[in-house]
Amino acid sequence: MAVSSSCRWLAASAATLIFLAPALAQDTSNTTITVQNTTVAVDASTLAPAAVTVSNTTTGDGTPLTAAETVQLTDEVIANLTDIALANASLFAFDDGDASTLDKRSGSCKVFPGDAAWPSTFVWWVFDLLLGGNLITTVPLAASCYNDFGDYSASECTSVDDNWTNSTIHMSDPTSVMWPLYQGRTCMPTSYATYENCTLGGYPSYVVNVSTVSQIQLAVNFARNANIRLVVKNTGHDFNGKSAGAGALSIWTHHLKDITVIPNYVSKNYTGQAVKMGAGVQAFEIYAAAKAGGFSVVGGEGRTVGVAGGFLAGGGHSPLSSLYGMAADQVLAIDVVTPDGRFVTATPELNTDLFWALRGGGGSTFGVVTSVTSKTKPKMQVTTAQFSFATSTNVTADIFWAGVRAYFNYFIDNTDAGTYAYFSVFTTGTDSYSFNMAPFWAPNLTLAETQTLLAPWFADLADLGISVSPVYGHYDNFYDAWWAVFPLETVGSTSLKTASRLFPKSNWANDTSLNATFSAIKSTVLAGGSLLAFNIAAAPAAGYPDNAVNPAWRETCLHAILALGFDGTANSTTVASSISVLTTDWMQQWRDVSPTAGAYMSEADISEPNFQQAFYGTNYARLYALKQQFDPKSLFYAPTGVGSEEWYITGQVDYLPTQDGRLCRV
Incomplete structure (x- = not known):
């Protein structure tokens, strides 16, 4: 994002900044921000990525933190943003539980690009700095086939076209979903000749390419405080396009690939070997690791399915289910960033209600999972x-x-x-x-x-x-x-x-x-x-x-x-x-x-x-109550997710509900 090398700004509200060009900013009482390459100096202090490497080495269940989980957002980091006169530090703060910020009016919508409350370019720029440069402005996968995004390339277009039905090309893209019906069928490869333009459609506006927990926390806090729609993508496999969302900020967990074998995991209900997987670990990766380690894992049938992402959140059926049950049945602990921005561990002893809900209660509903610890199974013929x-x-x-x-x-x-x-x-x-x-x-x-x-x-x-x-x-x-x-x-x-x-x-x-x-x-x-x-x-x-x-x-x-x-x-x-x-x-x-x-x-x-009965059965009432408890401000929304009946997407057509409109309350 291009910003002038020297600029001044005034805090206008908790959701926006008024950006003043240097020529117009002559009042020396205003805070001065000097931009130099990828850092910002606020008065005399340098604004660096908002994160700290924590001193503890394990999560609540005693398993080692993944590399991503060692870098977190803390209250001290947020306080430091305030101390250096970043008035809009409140945009990145944890939820204080203030119910007065809830807007449950019928017809109220998440902030959308073009709205007065949509964060300015400069705010997004500061957000990117706090993320350590991990914010991506969305460019659709097949944009190279068009002139709309200024990167037309015949050779790249041919490559995308030739590989469009291959799941690997979509899983490796920050925003592409594997079922284009739900992003509005825009910006398709040229072999789909009737699609003549390339727009974002149902793709999110920005993506956080996650490498640390702190980046997830910043994204969760920013989306909640700025009232922006939030979506989560791991691989994009879901049949119903749950990782799509127009005008959204997306959290992309695909690169959280840590795999750690725990020889002797001890808990109230289980003692034995376990494996801890980062949220981005896919079936082909964990199965290869299991072969090398001489054990088996209950995971998905598809090669590129993300085992610790939405697959597990939906229950996760497996080629081993008739023997061992669902993938969710194997879980011993889940590390997750909750809607208030906090990083917690959920187990049968810690955050027990959250632990119950995360195992089968649906993705993009109760938080952003960073890692999962599951039972292993013996090597088998x-x-x-x-x-x-x-x-x-x-x-x-x-x-x-x-x-x-x-x-x-x-x-x-x-x-x-x-x-x-x-x-x-x-x-x-x-x-x-x-x-x-x-x-x-x-x-x-x-x-x-x-x-x-x-x-x-x-x-x-x-x-x-x-x-x-x-x-x-x-x-x-x-x-x-x-x-x-x-x-x-x-x-x-x-x-x-x-x-x-x-x-x-x-x-x-x-x-x-x-x-x-x-x-x-x-x-x-x-x-x-x-x-x-x-x-x-x-x-x-x-x-x-x-x-x-x-x-x-x-x-x-x-x-x-x-x-x-x-x-x-x-x-x-x-x-x-x-x-x-x-x-x-x-x-x-x-x-x-x-x-x-x-x-x-x-x-x-x-x-x-009646998706509530079909997808959740008798569990729905409890899941709905927990949704209100853990996410009272409705930060997380997913089509057919728990509580989704309270929202709608504008411009939808019956039987073809796409994600290319505003998200508004019913």
């Missing part, structure tokens, strides 16, 4: 199987569906054996369909045991005249098996919308309820949907802790995702009309056969009716 079958001259559509229906008979037996399966059913033409198992995943099972488990279904298929040729793999560790059979995610689509349902084991209680369940799923595929599903359970025999994970997970044996394709180049009204079929017609058939069940919030329909 894994057997995998991949196969497919389809309609053909010998396999009619009726026979095909009979083969799929036969598979449903074994769901509970399979999950009781600790297995996990990722399968899909697609329409390939008129009365033509394909089933793909990619993969059947059998942790702790030998090749022979896996073949025995699959044998009854394969016999059923043979009796129907369906031939399968499974390709088996057997590995002596989790990482090698996982890397071999789970491909890199495909993202970036503007012509696909998904919704999901957690089907309970009770639907398998008898043929009547199971046939009704299967019929509802089959009907939506026949109508044009595509099924991607997981045969998975999350209620291990050894039990699971009390946390905020959706109770529906404890009853499920099928997490099913339904995808709807449409013309992604159409206008928002037309796209929304297409999407409404998914929400109100197809998914209603699934709800009708599982009325008391729910859905996995991280892979669900953003327009899910």
